[in-house]
Amino acid sequence: MEIAQDLTERINGVAARVKTLDGKVTLLDKRVERLEVKVDRLEVRVERLEVKVDRLEEKVDAGFEAVERRFEAVDRRFETMDRRFETMQKTQNDMMGILVDIQRRLSDPSACN
Secondary structure (H helix, E strand, O other): OHHHHHHHHHHHHHHHHHHHHHHHHHHHHHHHHHHHHHHHHHHHHHHHHHHHHHHHHHHHHHHHHHHHHHHHHHHHHHHHHHHHHHHHHHHHHHHHHHHHHHHHHHHOHHHHO
16 A cells, blocks of 8 residues: 555656646747747848848949949040040141241241242
């Protein structure tokens, strides 16, 4: 009887411990479920952010391409201006030569013949 009583108490003790552990496992399961929900929400937010970052990168790339096209246009304009300036300098040098020649002829009347 005493052995049976002792075994019953031990079994009841083990059952109480198992019940306590089961309660703790249930609490942990609930916490894990809440964490999974939070992780899922975070994943959705990260996906949205990735989409926004991709769009932003596209806009930045388009902006850089537009700036690059503008710089190319400015470079072409400068090249055109440089050519015009060189032409203008040549024309001025030619005119200066003509004026010097006229001045020389005016200074030396014998050069006119």
